[in-house]
Amino acid sequence: MNIKKFILLTTVLVLVASCNSGDRGQLVGVKGKKWHPEKPYGMTLVPGGAFIMGKSDDDIAGVQDAPTKTATVRAFYMDETEITNSEYRSFVYWVRDSILRLNLAEMADLEGKTPGSGDIGEFAYLDSNPDDLNAYESYMLNTYGNEQRKINHDADLIFDTDEYPDELYAEVMDNMYLPLEESYNGQRTWDVKQFKFQYTYMDIERAAKDRNLKRSDVIIKEEIEVYPDTTAWIRDFAYSYNEPMHNDYFWHSAYDDYPVVGVSWKQAQAFCQWRTLKHNGFQKSKGKQPINAYRLPSEAEWEYAARGGLQGGTYPWGGPYAKNDRGCFMANFKPLRGDYAADQALYTVEADAYDPNDFNLYNMAGNVSEWVNGSYDPGSYEYSSTINPNVNDPNNARKVVRGGSWKDVAYFLQVSSRDYEYADSARSYIGFRTVQDYMGTEVTKNAATN
CATH class of the missing domain: 3.90.1580.10 (paralog of FGE (formylglycine-generating enzyme))
Known part of the structure; x- marks a missing residue:
């Protein structure tokens, strides 16, 4: 090929490539998705700034614990x-319902039940029919096994005993309640010890301080019981009658807008993880x-x-x-x-x-x-x-x-x-x-x- 023709052809290809990309050959960076800051519901923006943190000098005892500093x-x-209580109950119910759906899916899988039969099969894993999986879902399931199985969140859970679809469903539900011998006043009570939330997070501070650690060393897994400890109302105050608060405070709608209590630091951390998961899902x-x-x-x-x-x-x-x-x-x-x-x-x-x-x-x-x-x-x-x-x-x-x-x-x-x-x-x-x-x-x- 003539050298002049080769140079001309190369120049044309470069120009075409530049025109197709829209950047005219300039460094414009990789653009992400359009993003605008959005104030989360129920929150207010606290502007950053400096302040005098800690106790004043006239609090002699307190200044030992919190000396004044600029931060x-x-x-x-x-x-x-x-x-x-209302907001935290949404967390508790989500955990309860997720565990219930998992148990229903496990029972349906054990009994070979699939959707379309009008029974517990309606709550089967979404991968119970391989034809419904895309290539990625099929690959992940075959590579990583049961950890990748997806729970069916579309079927409505049934809590009215008169409408249970079959005995298998009744068996799963029965196992979510306390035994009959532990019930009183004719009411079955949820076994809240089963309401456990699992999550993982990265300990970034530890990873930053020790660069010899592998990524898997700083991935922390937690499993937390999420139901508040309502007995705190009685244990916190000896020789005091606070049973009405123990009985009603968390679950009764009269206290919906009151602050949740009886929640440990670990449970508060778990709530934060769930709230992030919920929002990012949307x-x-x-x-x-x-x-x-x-x-x-x-x-x-x-x-x-x-x-x-x-x-x-x-x-x-x-x-x-x-x-x-x-x-x-x-x-x-x-x-x-x-x-x-x-x-x-x-x-x-x-x-x-x-x-x-x-x-x-x-x-x-x-x-x-x-x-x-x-x-x-x-x-x-x-x-x-x-x-x-x-x-x-x-x-x-x-x-x-x-x-x-x-x-x-x-x-x-x-x-x-x-x-x-x-x-x-x-x-x-x-x-x-x-x-x-x-x-x-x-x-x-x-x-x-x-």
Whole structure:
């Protein structure tokens, strides 16, 4: 071939390739899906910024536990209220129904039942008919086995005993309840010990500190019982009659909008994982990008949010008093010498009771104390970073709780006060709220006020 013709042909091919790609040969980068920040339902945006964290010098005892330091946190979304009974019940029911569907699918598979027969076969695994699988699903099933089997979430579960489709279905349902000899008042009760949520996560901090670890070494698997410990209402207070709260507080609709309690730190972590899974499932169904994970706030994030932009305030409303100018209490706590009802509440109140702070966050002081994603160490303020400070040692079972509760005196309502409980403990006065990292143009408190 003539050398001039070869050069001309090469030039034409390059031009055609450039025109087809639309970038004219320039470095424009790989574009992802269109994305716009979306405020999660029930959350408010807390703009990032710096604040004075810790106790003032006049609190001699407290300053040993929380010495003053300047800290900066990035922007994040935070639940406007504590997670309510109604919201947590949706988690419990999802876990219950998923386990029930799995048990039904296992029974159908054992008995060789398939959809179309009007019996338990309607709940068979989606791969019970190989012809319904695409190439990827078929490959994953053949390569990895039962771990890739898909539960049928389309068939409606049947809870009315008069409508059970067959005896196999009745047998599976019967095994989800406590035995008859453990029932009373003619009611069968769910065996809540079976309500276990399994999830995996990556311990990124451990992976970053030890580069010799394999990826499989930092993938952590957890299995958590999700039902709240309702007996906490009785165990927390000796020689006290609190059986009505034990019997009704979590499941009765009268308490739907009250904060969930009796939830351990580990259960709160599991809820965050489930909420992320639920939201990302919707995102995937709509062809949208996944959202940032829901999680517990760090101790610094919690205090920054509780202050509501007020530097040096004692309480979320400023202070230094727990009453307003009309003599009304500003939060739900234990005023005076045990006069619990003086603040218009004996136990907890609705999660959106009392006035919110300037970030539109309710009950950051009082009502229930809140788990945060941090381990309690009296000296942690001394060595933690000044940007997004957080100390969470997996070997330290003492986890920080903040905000004070309906049974606490005013001191624990102060935004700088620290307390702790063990990660596997559940209390009638500890709940939680979640946060989500903000993505997009950085929003700071300083920028918001300029």
